[in-house]
Amino acid sequence: MTIRVVVCDDEELLREALSRLVSVAPDLEVVATAADGQQAIDAVARYAPDVVLMDIRMPVLDGIDATRRIVQNRRGEHVPRVLMLTTYDLDSYVYAALQAGASGFLLKDAPSERLRDGIRIVASGHSILAPEATTRMIEALQPSMPSEDDKAVVAAIQSLTEREREVFELLAEGMGNQEIADRLRISRYTVKVHVSNVLSKLGLPDRVHAVLAWSRLRGRI
Template identity: 75%
Template sequence: MSEILAPVDGRAVRVVVCDDEALLREALSRLVDVATDLDVVGVAGNGAEAVDVVARHSPDVVLMDIRMPVLDGIEATRRIVRAHPRTRVLILTTYDLDSYVYAALQAGASGFLLKDAPSERLRDGIRIVAAGNSVLAPEATTRMIEALRPDLPDDTDRVVLDAIRRLTDREREVFDLVAAGLSNQEIADRLTLSRYTVKVHVSNLLAKLGLADRIQAVLAHSRLRNHL
């Protein structure tokens, strides 16, 4: 999964952990702090606390739970992204895919991972979003697509749909794999390409579709899959 392993600007990535379960919060903090290039600078037990902690510590990444008291992770994400555009939010969800993940992505989250993801996948996910990229849990992305697929695209989606149909065969292959939550390295392995070539394909297809990042690509694919 690793696409970026170096600290941000030569320093450790600053992380805030937000979860209403104290034991999980402590476990996640220990898991993150094991890495020398990651540094937990704060913890929060609900979304309101997360907003305050981010304001005090200006972290690079927030690990955000969704269902919490006082203020949920969706509204917390929206407030953090609006007030601190350099702080990235990585949603943590359960395998059965919290129904609010889609809303969190729309609120500005940079991706989501499963709470029971392997330790190194979680640490890599933090590094990836800290570098300005997006990360999605491949185990759950397909289920999200199935759950959120609408019957008909709107006018904006029809423009994207027309652009998708003009992608090259290779770009379409890459688009489908991005939508399935695969990283550039995983796509490269699947298609027997270099990671650089995959990165170029991803950049090209996002430009052709008028999409800003991988998250928007996944959401567009989920809305339009019935019509592709």
């Protein structure tokens, strides 16, 4: 199945470059581009994409407000997932983007395969957080995330197979499925199965919580 994507960035050259990076993948299709948040909202209404790549700082309407309107104002209809892209590695942007309803956050200088895999991840209903996220960013997000019983999570981690543990560690570093597959020399489908098993065993809803759990508990596992 082809994943339909809208690329939104106020810089024309970067918008075109992102579109090319996305379009080279046979399972990804750029159906529209937008130069500001309002154009992104209009493109969503017209093209019903699966994922919106959304810049944060833009004229007319910024990416965070546009994300909030896209996610909240289309109840009962097809709601695309929003993957935020920015050059600004700042706590406030990550927190605000996820609070607005974004499904993930990557820096614009992320490797091209990580960007493409990030689109696939959020399109599948999961979340992704840039591996460049600092300790401050993780601490800023922590209060907004549901807390897990640490002892139960630690015990669950001990129950992971050796391969699942390897996948969990790379997942916690922020790697996408293709990067994990390349590192472990296994297929992307196999990685998806392992990621699903890891999240299920640990009782975690998504990849972002996996990063948070690893950050909080790595000294105890």
